[in-house]
Amino acid sequence: MSPPQPASRGTRNPRALRWAWGVGAVVVMAIGLILLLLLTQSTNNRELYERNYARLFAVNVVVAAVLFAVIAWMAVRLLIRLRRGKFGSRLLVKLATIFALVGLMPGLLIYVVSYQFVSRSIESWFDVKVEGALDAGVNLGRTTLDILANGMADKARSAGSQLADIPDAAAGLTLERIRDQLDANDVVLWSASGQLIASVGQSRFLLNPERPSPQQLRNVRSQRAVAAIEGLDETGTAAESTAHIKALALVSSRGLGLLAEPRFLQVVQALPPALVANAMAVQTANREYQERALARSGLKRMYIGTLTLSLFLAVFGAVLLAVLLGNQLARPLLLLAEGVRQVAEGDLTPKAVLQGRDELGGLTRSFANMTQQLADARSAVDHSMAQVNAARANLQTILDNLTAGVIVLDAQGLIQSSNPGATRILRVPLAAFEGRPLAEVPSLEDFAKRVNAQFDVFLSEQTHHGLDHWQQSFELNATASPFSQDAITLVARGAELPGSNRLLVFDDISEIVSAQRAQAWGEVARRLAHEIKNPLTPIQLSAERMEMKLLSKLADPEQALLKKSVKTIVDQVDAMKRLVNEFRDYARLPAAELKPLDLNALVQDVLQLYENDAATVRITSELDALCPPILGDAEQLRQVIHNLLQNAQDASEATRRPDFVPEVSLRTQWVSAAQRVRLVVRDQGTGFPDHILKRAFEPYVTTKSRGTGLGLAVVKKIADEHGARIDVSNRVVDGAVDGAQVSLSFAIETSVAG
Template sequence: MNPLPARPEGAERFSLQRSRALRWAVGIGAASMVAIGLVLLFLLTQATNNRELYERNYTRLFVVNVVVAALLLLVIGWIALRLALRLRRGKFGSRLLVKLAAIFALVGLVPGVLIYVVSYQFVSRSIESWFDVKVEGALDAGLSLGRATLDTLANDLANKTRAATNQLADAPDASAGVVLERIRDQLNANDVILWSPSGQLIASAGESRFQLNPERPTVQQLRNVRSQRAVAQVEGLEDSGLGAISNARIKALALAPTGRLGLLSEPRFLQVTQALPPTLVANAIAVQEANREYQERALAREGLRRMYIGTLTLSLFLAVFGAVLLAVLLGNQLARPLLVLAEGVREVAAGNLSPKAVLQGKDELGGLTRSFADMTQQLADARAEVEQSMEQVNAARSNLQTILDNLTAGVIVLDAQGVIQSSNPGATRILRAPLAAWEGRPLADMAGLENFAHSVQAQFDAFLSERAQHGLDHWQQSFELNAAQPHLPQNAITLVARGAELPGAARLLVFDDISEIVSAQRAQAWGEVARRLAHEIKNPLTPIQLSAERLEMKLSGKVGEPEQAVLTKSVKTIVDQVDAMKRLVNEFRDYARLPAAELKAVDLNALIHDVLHLYGHHEGETPPLQPVHLELDARCPRILGDSQQLRQVVHNLLQNAQDASESAGKRGEQARVTLRTHWSESTQRVRLTVLDNGTGFPEHILKRAFEPYVTTKAKGTGLGLAVVKKIADEHGARIDLANRVTEGVVHGAQVSLSFAVAT
């Protein structure tokens, strides 16, 4: 199970920072919304006590609330869009997150709507109750009562001032101050002033004495006094707060007659100022302010109701939007550990055991993510150990396979029924059969290996039956088998095989080709025989020849004609047979004393041309009965060889090929011998092949063709191919011998040698 590739570390860090920034932004927005909502609720609770402050800041708060509500609505819409996209894509955890958000939103929305409905009814009815008819009548009556009281006090002061003017009738201007002090005491006034007809100060008593420029009555006031004899007015009620209470007073102005007669005498004006009682002034101002505020609110009643209802609605929106936003955030906080766990489980199921995300929360879900991350790390460590062990096993297996592939011995693993389970290239090379393509099939079904397979099976059966009795752990046996495919250029194979049992009832068969060893042993034995025969036979041949010649010389002319003819013929026969024996002995000697090859770089094509000069057709000569056809590969590089011995090899092969064609009774082109060279780039070797059109080798000769004294010729010693084989072994060349078969008919033989290239 291969692990999925983990995401890049930079991408994970960027995603984590982005998620953290988003949470911070949402948290700040939520905190701002809560702060604004708290301020709004505080102002609503303080509206009755500080209406001016509330009305002054209402527009700003309204705009801010609208902006915050719009932003929250956008955020909620964006979150809803993301949830919809996650749900549409089928992303894990989307349904859970939607359910949690919906539950929290309903928990916040339903109570909010209920409170809003109740508050709406309460505010509407409360505002209507503020403007009851009885309240308005009471405020009007109180205002009228206050005005009537002030008017009564003003009229009373005016009448008293008018009566007091009689005391000034005979008083001159110089002594008027004394009279004014008396009048001030009588009327309990704060200030008394006597004005001339032109509005000039004559005398004063009270506060005005300390003023450099007392306030003079206006021309209109003086005119009214002349027509009405006395007037009074209330002043200072226009001020607010403590100023109205301290400055509220009644100012009375009356016409003071003079006792002097004459055209120049003019009336004077007496001005009396009396402070109003503070309690009366405060009550009058309170009634007046209450009536004014009541009238203002009565006129703006609908606007006030809309203001309160709008504020309440905004508060509801803020509460609902905040509840939805908190629902999403809380839902995300609850679902996030589950999503992290689900993502981690999916990655683990896919084989990705990379470090998993861990939440730093102290709750149980955060602890669960940490436990899961620890478990994943333990799994990763365990898998790393297993992979390391598997790598070691694979390395050991690879080493074993490399060893098996490079073993010169053949190795085959069979089951109890003799079915091939595995094999190495050495087995294919030795048996010269496609064992790799034959895996899963019985060895006995391969052509040419039936007897070998049955023999091996019999050896295993005997081994298993006797193993417990004799304590054997393997068996060993030699086999001689033919080629698996007889038409290929290969010889009989001598094997030494060793068998043992493997776990699981499998069977191990190890074998090696000892044909070369057997052939070398035979060649060595025949060489020793040839050496001894040459020594034992050559010594008596010369005396025999000399004795026969001496008998002919002594008896010639001494016997009759018939006896002479017998003598001559007998001596000639003895001499000819002795010469034949000498030639045979010389061949034995040459085979036994074949010198070691001196390997040098040799141009094989040039050497072949040089040898074939002896077999060529020259002008004026009879054409050869067995012509030689050359197919030389010009790409052939130089090979490592002994040129003298290679000449002997080519000569022996050509001679054997021509003899085979002659023995088949073929002449001319039908008896043509082909000599071919070929350069193989894949094996880096040069191949020499000689082909004839003879009758081929019989089966019993094909198996032992390279052994000394094995021949199909009527004449000859059978040492030609043996010498070729010995020279090939000296050169490290592989030699193959086979019949040329076409559609099951043998039409000749071929001998091939494969040489290494000179470096």
């Protein structure tokens, strides 16, 4: 058995197309998920969120639109298939709907819950207590920083009193002491013009330390001491490392004089990192809270829009996957259903299979194997049926060409079938009586009854004697006359067929019986010739001697009587001699010596003997010049022609009238289609009676009052010796018999020799 065929080219292209659609759908969904992830991450960074939200949202909308277009296109295709009534459309729609609902309902539930959660969560972010707490934290940080700054300003003013009497050259040691006292990072002494006098700490390593601004110096003169917090504008760890308190105090000089200038003491102290970090955190949180409070509705719309877009992507992806998965699930089923439909319609061509390893792919392969097995079985059955049909045709041809008759009967005697031989032998159209009892066939009632009786006896004795057939002879249409034309002698043989049918085979042995009768008559003729011929000569001689001895001794009246009596005896003896000679000729007809013979020349030779014939019936001839030589015995064929002409003249003589002179015609003909030469003799007599026509060639069957009936019998015997076909019939013209016709058909020389 050949393996199942893989999917054809027509099924590979849709498969590649489905793979392309599947890969495209996965790519689009992956892009959507990535965009959603980026959108989610951007919400943690306000600036990034505000800068990229529009573009991310637009790209997600495009992806959603593409998915929606694909789903709409597939839905339109499904609707078109459904309207056209294509096989499997309803199943595809049902599977797609089921998978879409499976993906849609959970998505909608999650969306509703998430929508409520997002809406209420955003509102909960902007509570009054949270806002008050953030404001209190900011105020607390400011107050703390202000206290630290004011304290540092007071300390710087107190430390400035220590420098009142210290000259500029010795101010360094005092500054070092002040730095230690105040735990400052940097201490600098500035002149009234803003020139550096002395410094300790980090500023001494600077080539150009930052000078106080003139405004700051004026403030110090008016307020004696000022302090400011710097570095809080930085973010992250930079603020923690650079945030400090810068205090600037006026150092008054105690000397009196117009030239004495005031000096300024600058003290820089770093703020604690924890304090700076907390202050910055509270400040940042308060700022973000205020910003988001102002953009509360826009933020809500962004989050809800992002959630809705996520729902669309999820739902579209679910529907698309539903259609694809439904198609993948339905495709093997549709393939099987289409294959089943084709098998139901008788199409057993190799079916397409799926190469998947799942159960549905295995099912398609099993179905393809089953279809292939059915195809092989059908092929085997077709081959067997072809053989059976060929055998049946051969058997029918044999039956049609059998010379024997064959009839098949059922157990009730109904005719099931018959061959042309049965119709020819029984002379009844048996084909018109099929399905009817044999006893209903005209003229076969007695035959059917006897056949059924033979079958009954055979079936009853079959089990006891082990017989397989019966054989019996039958005489059909027998009448009071033994020479009836319709009388048929049959030898029949019967047997039982499978299924209680009965086989009846029979053959017409009328010709055989006629031949046996002819053979018997030949034997009788031989014995009669032997027994009768011997006493005839002594009787004739004795009568003639009596005439010679007694004629002179008798008176005239007695002499006349004697002459008349002797003449009667001699004539009758001659007649008996002729009869005995005919018997002898029929019984002792020698075997024919077949030689090439020109039939036309032989006919012309015989016709010369009838030119001066005193018969009143004229003989005409029509000889075909195309007749080739035949194989025959000239003497025997001469006797055949003589017998036929004499019989024809005798038959035509009875119809002679003053106004009508009958004639006998002799004709030869070359039949090229049959490769035979035909000899036909016709008369214009009364024809053969019906009871004579069938047995015309049997001995002693004659219509003449004085004939022996051996003429046609001798002709038939000579024709058989020559292998010629002989036929006798009545000529019918305008519905009336117009004489008889005897025809002989001879084989040509080349045909027989070959």
